[in-house]
């Protein structure tokens with residue numbers, strides 16, 4: 001099936017590894033010109049070399065999505081090298097857990113700044129391109145954790161905020177042909193997750209409460225993003241696509 005993505009310029013944040021890399025890879029396979037944007041430029045460059053070996057066009061761009069100046073510089077470079085940005089995937093994010101009374105203000109601010117404010121800043125930076133194209137796709141990587149998880153007040157609040165941001169943007173930008181959606185993954189077996197000290201325990205608990213009885217892969221999330229970026233999803237906006245193996249409750 002032609003997804004209508006050939007030649008489109010896609011900016012994927014946090015794309016040097018994990019879910020972001022899988023998203024960048026699948027969009028590139030569909031013919032997108034991809035900007036692999038990450039704090040870690042070396043890893044982003046390595047990812048682009050692999051994509052280039054497979055015949056795709058990809059550029060590595062360093063940016064901290066929580067900094068307006070950094071995002072502006074990255075977007076200016078992408079625009080100059082690849083053209084106006086038609087697809088934005090706000091994927092960069094991380095968690096820093098602590099019980100409520102031990103969580104520092106810095107931990108709260110950093111997680112909210114990257115997961116929530118970063119998505120807002122990147123959207124602000126690219127929206128003029130999408131308006132000039134007369135169409136656009138914004139896909140925000142939220143998390144099933146917006147339902148609540150232990151010791152993650154910062155992360156859960158930020159991801160719940162991403163859903164609110166998605167709804168508000170879809171209302172504001174729909175008239176320009178821009179759709180805005182979220183993808184909310186459950187537990188996904190990225191290298192980072194596999195390296196967690198308590199991985200076996202969370203994996204066991206996740207499987208017990210997941211109807212499909214397994215954890216997800218980065219490619220599962222990427223497939224959902226490709227769908228939302230494609231022409232097949234032209235009438236889908238303001239929505240959340242859960243990629244959780246059927247696990248919705250907060251257990």
Ligand SMILES: NC(=O)c1ccc[n+]([C@@H]2O[C@H](COP(=O)([O-])OP(=O)(O)OC[C@H]3O[C@@H](n4cnc5c(N)ncnc54)[C@H](O)[C@@H]3O)[C@@H](O)[C@H]2O)c1
Nearest residue numbers: 014016018019038039064065091092093143185187188190
């Ligand atoms: N892995 C999971 O189980 C899971 C589940 C639900 C949601 N998510 C979400 O999916 C997204 C990707 O997660 P992942 O597991 O692939 O993480 P990951 O740690 O494997 O990759 C995240 C990437 O983002 C980059 N990054 C971090 N802060 C950045 C910043 N300020 N600016 C630019 N880049 C930055 C990192 O350098 C890294 O390359 C995150 O938003 C995460 O919250 C992950």
